[in-house]
Amino acid sequence: MNSAQMVLMVAAVLFALGLVGVLTRKNVIFMLISVEIMLNAAGMAFVAAGAKWQQPDGQIMFLFILAMAAAEVSVGLALVLQIYHQHKTMDVDRLRELRD
Amino acid sequence: MVITRFHPVHALLYLAVSFFSSSMVFLSLGAPFVAALEIIVYAGAIIVLFIFVVMMLNLGRETAQQEKEWLKPKVWVIPAALVLLLLIEMIILLFSEDKQVMQIAVVEPRKLALSLYGEYIIAVELTGFLLMAGIVGAAHIGKHKKTELHRFLQNGHTDKEKTTYTRKTETVTTEQTAIHE
DSSP states (O other), X not given: OOHHHHHHHHHHHHHHHHHXXXXXXXXXXXXXXXXXXXXXXXXXXHHHHHHHTTOTHHHHHHHHHHHHHHHHHXXXXXXXXXXXXXXXXXXXXXXXXXXX | OOTTOSSHHHHHHHHHHHHHHHHHHHHHTTOHHHHHXXXXXXXXXXXXXXXXXXHHHTOOHHHHHHHHHHSOHHHHHHHHHHHHHHHHHHHHHHHHSOOOOOOXXXXXXXXXXXXXXXXXXXXXXXXXXXXXHHHHHHHHHHSOOOOOOOHHHHHOHHHHHHHHHHHHHHHHHHHHHHHHO
């Protein structure tokens, strides 16, 4: 087993942790943090694959994932601020205005 | 450790530790540029963004208590067991085979930059569009919206008409008084 496979397994564990975090927490901020963990795990898998084949494409994909995560977290945190100002809560179960 | 904390700041600290460790993983994979970017962007920018939002929301002890009530042991015991199973599996796989030295093949930043601005130039520009849209969207969502009604709906339509009529009569009377004088 070479190093790329080990790093792929670490990325899989990180992704599973982030998925558990998204599924179990009710606070919106913690869900955003878990999404960040999952994106980090996906980028780590890309870098591991790029290191296995000795190509820079994996790192370029990691750069794109990085930029996408930055944009996502900025918009998400703005939404969190707006939700808290309008509803005074962070619980996703209480935010049921869109339910018919 | 990140997803089991009750307080947001503790979770953010563990998240920073996680980013540092994954940065070390990148460094051992032979990607020093990506490792530096991980520390700068994730641990530098995104953590600071989260900390600003936590500070602005001013989440206190009640929120931690609320989360503690939501995370009773019967809720998180099964996912924790699954994650422990994954961890034990990984440890067994790591120690079952003979250890070999990690071969390090460094992908240089020069190669990365040449490829980034050579064949991926369209993707770079699209990423710029995405970041621009993110900035504009965050600035638009984040500003405080006041409920601004149309000017006819503010006082009711009849009141508006009444005020205009009274204004007309007032102007007429002032003109008449001017003529008389």
